Amino acid sequence: MTSNTPVSDQLFDRARSLMPGGVNSPVRAFGSVGGNPKFMVSAKGAYLTDADGQEYVDLVCSWGPALLGHAHPAVLDAVHAAVDRGLSFGASTPDEANLAEIVKDRVSAVERLRMVSTGTEATMTAVRLARGFTGRNLIIKFAGCYHGHLDGLLAAAGSGVATLALPGSAGVTEATAAETLVLPYNDLDAVEAAFAAHGKNIAAVITEAAPANMGVVTPGEGFNAGLSRITTEHGALLILDEVLTGFRTGYAGYWGLTGRQEGWAPDLLTFGKVIGGGMPTAALGGRADVMDFLAPVGPVYQAGTLSGNPVAMAAGVATLSNATPEVYAYVDARSLELSAALSTALDAEGVDHSIQRAGNLFSVAFGTSAKGVHNYDDAQGQESFRYAPFFHSMLDSGVYLPPSVFEAWFLSAAHDDAAMNRIIEALPAAAKAAASA
Numbered sequence: 001m002t003s004n005t006p007v008s009d010q011l012f013d014r015a016r017s018l019m020p021g022g023v024n025s026p027v028r029a030f031g032s033v034g035g036n037p038k039f040m041v042s043a044k045g046a047y048l049t050d051a052d053g054q055e056y057v058d059l060v061c062s063w064g065p066a067l068l069g070h071a072h073p074a075v076l077d078a079v080h081a082a083v084d085r086g087l088s089f090g091a092s093t094p095d096e097a098n099l100a101e102i103v104k105d106r107v108s109a110v111e112r113l114r115m116v117s118t119g120t121e122a123t124m125t126a127v128r129l130a131r132g133f134t135g136r137n138l139i140i141k142f143a144g145c146y147h148g149h150l151d152g153l154l155a156a157a158g159s160g161v162a163t164l165a166l167p168g169s170a171g172v173t174e175a176t177a178a179e180t181l182v183l184p185y186n187d188l189d190a191v192e193a194a195f196a197a198h199g200k201n202i203a204a205v206i207t208e209a210a211p212a213n214m215g216v217v218t219p220g221e222g223f224n225a226g227l228s229r230i231t232t233e234h235g236a237l238l239i240l241d242e243v244l245t246g247f248r249t250g251y252a253g254y255w256g257l258t259g260r261q262e263g264w265a266p267d268l269l270t271f272g273k274v275i276g277g278g279m280p281t282a283a284l285g286g287r288a289d290v291m292d293f294l295a296p297v298g299p300v301y302q303a304g305t306l307s308g309n310p311v312a313m314a315a316g317v318a319t320l321s322n323a324t325p326e327v328y329a330y331v332d333a334r335s336l337e338l339s340a341a342l343s344t345a346l347d348a349e350g351v352d353h354s355i356q357r358a359g360n361l362f363s364v365a366f367g368t369s370a371k372g373v374h375n376y377d378d379a380q381g382q383e384s385f386r387y388a389p390f391f392h393s394m395l396d397s398g399v400y401l402p403p404s405v406f407e408a409w410f411l412s413a414a415h416d417d418a419a420m421n422r423i424i425e426a427l428p429a430a431a432k433a434a435a436s437a
């Protein structure tokens with residue numbers, strides 16, 4: 001039983017007196033599932049160890065970065081070697097171009113890349129760049145998509161904003177909110193209508209390549225391609241946010257799985273998470289003519305003291321170098337195996353649900369089998385009260401799930417038979433708990 005973790009409880013009490021909610025990122029607080037969060041002290045492969053010495057199979061994987069598994073030896077070696085050379089120079093270093101070249105080779109829509117430190121910075125810069133390039137103000141985003149905590153994109157955002165059931169965020173001015181048009185996901189007619197009404201003022205459409213912050217939602221057939229067509233017709237840009245999906249759902253991200261074959265390309269893409277292999281690195285990239293609007297070449301300013309940090313670059317290069325096509329095939333197969341076992345366990349207890357999938361990312365949505373989940377309204381309409389007992393049953397069996405039903409489940413190349421068996425053996429009891437909620 002992992003519910004009895006007194007050291008974590010003490011650490012949480014201390015943290016609460018020092019930090020808002022005791023955390024530095026809201027979903028970590030277990031707000032929607034209840035109970036005290038576990039404090040982690042180490043991670044290796046598919047496992048996390050908490051401050052009480054309890055071990056969990058990890059299905060969060062640092063919210064995405066740990067694609068290879070935690071503390072992969074090649075990544076640790078590269079990081080140790082970089083640390084030995086110094087932590088930060090405030091000047092250019094060779095690995096920045098090495099990482100940029102790897103990204104460019106894998107994602108042909110990237111002609112130029114700029115490194116930043118977080119996904120939020122990447123999308124914030126992409127939005128500013130789109131405005132600077134087009135000379136227009138309005139941005140379209142979709143309800144339930146999360147792009148980080150920049151003011152203009154917090155309206156109807158997913159992730160922690162959805163988990164806390166907030167409409168947006170206090171502190172965002174009306175003037176800023178008025179520059180974002182929020183549309184229902186998977187609805188191209190709504191996009192056409194917005195462009196018919198405001199086309200001359202729309203700088204960009206930003207969308208998650210496949211939404212994974214309202215739970216996972218599959219982009220409908222032709223949806224992303226339609227966004228590309230409509231933005232191109234109206235002289236606006238398409239920003240494809242691959243912070244979560246990039247280098248996780250496939251060798252060239254979600255666009256590489258879908259859009260590249262369909263024959264369209266986004267104007268800008270944003271990356272985070274896997275690109276830094278667990279270190280704080282993110283990036284934006286895309287068309288050279290647009291990217292060259294960034295300073296020092298162009299008039300759109302962006303900068304960062306720790307951008308392209310040498311330790312983070314070393315982690316990114318080592319992670320992507322080891323993220324081979326075989327790694328993706330392995331994670332894809334494990335993802336199918338786990339989602340099938342999850343469905344079987346829930347069916348056995350008569351728990352109505354749908355599995356929402358985008359490549360190897362998936363999530364469960366309770367009480368949605370009749371209609372599926374195609375947008376934020378569908379996601380919010382589910383029987384989310386079934387998740388807390390399900391989550392705690394899994395936690396008690398030594399499986400660490402995302403502490404919110406609105407998040408994806410993350411697997412890694414280190415999820416071997418032993419790790420998978422532990423998860424699969426825990427599912428029947430958790431399904432029973434969900435059924436009796």
Ligand code: PMP
Nearest residue numbers: 118119120146147148241243244
């Ligand atoms: N975009 C997407 C699609 C994300 O999932 C996230 C984070 N989960 C972000 C942007 C923001 O990234 P960060 O938390 O690194 O600021």
